[in-house]
Amino acid sequence: MVLFTSINNLANVNNGAAFRRRKLFIPPSTRQPMFKYGEDEDDRSFLSLIENGSVFEEEEDISDTASVSTSRSLPESLSSAHTNEDQESFHSWLVEEHNRRISEIEEEEDMLNANIYGHRGRRRSSITSSKYSQGWEDFMKIKTNYIHESYVLFRHATPLIITFILEHFFSIVCLIVVGKLGTDELAAVSLATMTSTITFAIFEGIATSLDTLCPQAVGARNYEMMSLYVQRCIMFSWTVFIPCGLFWWFSPYFLKYIIDNENVVHLTSTFLRILILGAPAYIFFENSKRFLQSQGIFEAGTGVLFISAPINIGLSWFLVWNSKFGLGYIGSPIATVINFWIMSILLVLYVRFIDGKKCWFGIASIKDIFSDWGQIGHLALPGVVMIESEYLAYEIMTLFASYFGTTALAAQSAVASIASIAYMVPFAVSIAASTRIANFIGGQNLAGSLISTKVAMLGALVASSTNCLILFTFRTHLAHIFTDDPKVVNLIENLLHPLVAILQIFDGIASVNSGILRAQGLQKIGGLINFIAYYAFALPLALILSKVMGYKLYGLWIGVGSGMLIIALSTFFVILFSDWDQIFMQAGLLNESDDDDDNEL
Incomplete structure (x- = not known):
């Protein structure tokens, strides 16, 4: 009740x-x-x-x-x-x-x-x-400085880092719980997790449109439009998921051309079919996080995940392994679905009883929710390209690594997991910086926008350099977390020292720069840069270096790393030569012309 x-x-x-x-x-x-x-x-x-x-x-x-x-x-x-x-x-x-x-x-x-x-x-x-x-800052009038913006960035990014790491942890729970059931089950849950991750990245990309719309609306004090933006984005995402859900349901007809093992195909499709029930909740959670983050409430997701993560672990074990009530393999996707809905419900309760309700203006009319989807799509499409480019690049690297033997594949999987977790740090800085800069842009505050942009770029360097130092220093300990095989451990250490560790600097800077572009409403440029860098340059180079020239995993990482370097440099120059007058004008028009043609004049 x-x-x-x-x-x-x-x-x-x-x-x-x-x-x-x-x-x-x-x-x-x-x-x-x-x-x-x-x-x-x-x-x-x-x-x-x-x-x-x-x-x-x-x-x-x-x-x-x-x-x-x-x-x-x-x-x-x-x-x-x-x-x-x-x-x-x-x-x-x-x-x-x-x-x-x-x-x-x-x-x-x-x-x-x-x-x-x-x-x-x-x-x-x-x-x-x-x-x-x-409790609200007037972003049109506020005067800030580098020390204050550095403090704000650190305070906002810290809970986001914890949130993203906990979210990343859910897929690992599935692998650990199901992996001991057998080889087929482990292969199936790995394939299903990879497929769901790539699919969910689409909706993370769509949600990045709110990184532009909502903070700018808050900066302009157009709070009711922020409430409407979130509802539009959720409905837009649910609509886009319909073909994705159909693909998951009919996945056996596609997977049989990729996987020879019929049992693995059956188990993978079963996992995906059950997960369809949880996808709407996951989409709701991702968009609702933006609703709160735009208001400067970054700890909500962390609190929700601190509650839901242990529930997910206990529920996964219970539904898979309990001798009386356990369901075996299908217990894992059922636990995941329940966990997604728990996360969404907890976020609703957070808004209702704790914070965030002041920017909620009730459920809009169907006509309002289904209008102006072109505005969402215009920002969402390049956002999807930006996120999917890197997600797919890592998956393609793992596919290439399979040609070099079991040892190389195991090492690549471990290093990719380490890099993915490390990426959560600059990505959190990216979201926090994007929100803050967009607030100033929405408030038409040029001085604040420039200061927060410079602080964000400095924060990118600090966060990525810290990642580099950690991977370099603790490479042996990190390798032993994944395996005790001496050959695999040695290969992981050699990859981290120093190649992958150094590449974290470029990857981190590219991530935060992409967040700045989202704040400016320039996702289109960021998406184009990411796509060209990875698929026109980095991956072809990685294939040449790894297979043709025989550098194997080192060639893969050098190739993809060169793409990260290109993205970091390209986005840096785009930001450096930004037309702030045009950015402010577009933001002002966006936040002040919020009524449709059907409104009364």
Whole structure:
């Protein structure tokens, strides 16, 4: 009953102000026809009234402009001959909108509470409206420095590191619990885990669209749009999962062409079919984490996983090995499904009873949720490419390693696992930095954006260098965690010392730089760089060095590492020469033009 009550409350919270149909406020000239209202002459886009983006035409256009200005709030200066004047006018308009939104919220709550509480309404409103300002940084006005931003980055990244490592731990639990059932079971769960990891990476990539949308909305204090963005992204992801779920269900028809062992094919497909039931919960959890992270709440996922991780271990053992109630092999995917739903439910309860509810404006209408999916897709597609590029590159490396014998395959699997865990550190820094920078961008705060960007790049160097030092120093201990075979241990040590250890620096810098690009809304550039670096250069080079030139695993890592270096350098120069004026303008338009064409003007 507590859970259902919580969900009901979350669905209806802030009903008085939920998804208000506000009048659309038109920005000044941006040299881009961003708005179109209808087919009538008076409903044309604002910039269609402007000749060459700056100078009004003669009387007909002036009359049009007057018609528009009487029904829509416009800044005083509409035409500007120079870009810098456009930028100043646009920024002034954003400040006006920022202040207008807060005033509008307070006025609406004054009226609402006056109706409910009578003469006590004014006092009550001051309490309820404080949720929009209490504990929140005004990213439009805040003045920061390098020390403060370094502290914020460290404080936000630390719980994320723990969260990502715990999430990575779930697949290892499946391997350990099921592996002792037999060789076929171990092979099947390994293949199923690899398939699910690659598939889930698609939805992690889609969720990265929220790394741009939600923090920028928070920075602009457009909180209700953040609530809508999350709901759209969840529904968008669930829709995309339909073909993925069908592929999992009919996986036996595809796997039989790859695997000769019929029993392994059957066990793998069984695992995937059961896991279909948990995929919606996993997608919900990943998107909901972004909802909280955008508000600066980074410890929620860590707390949830600290509870769910031991439950997952105990449940996996119970459902697989318990003599009375154990189900054997299928107990592992069932435990995973239950764990995903527990994680999602705990996150809902966290928002309901602890923190994060202030940015939840109830479940939006179906029309709102299913609108503007192009906006999500535009950011999601390059995000998917960025994440999948590296995921698939590691899997392809493991496939190549199988041609060099059992020892090489075992060593590659161990080193890839070590590198994947180490990657969680800069990836956490990437998410924390992306959120912070996007907050400043949403608030149109150039100084804060530049400082937090520089701190993030320095944090990338520190985090990746730490990884390098740990892998270099503890290579022997790390090798013995995976195996006691002297040949495999020796090969792992030689790979870590110093090749893979050094490559962690490039990989970490590339990861954080990609996060900065997400904050800027430049996923498209990041996705293109990742795809070209890995698949047009790194993997072909890895194949040549490993097989043609005979360097085997060393050739694989040199080839892929060169791709990491290219990504790190390319993204660095993209960030170095960023057009911040354009980034701020796009962010401002995104957060202020949140109503669709069907809204009342």
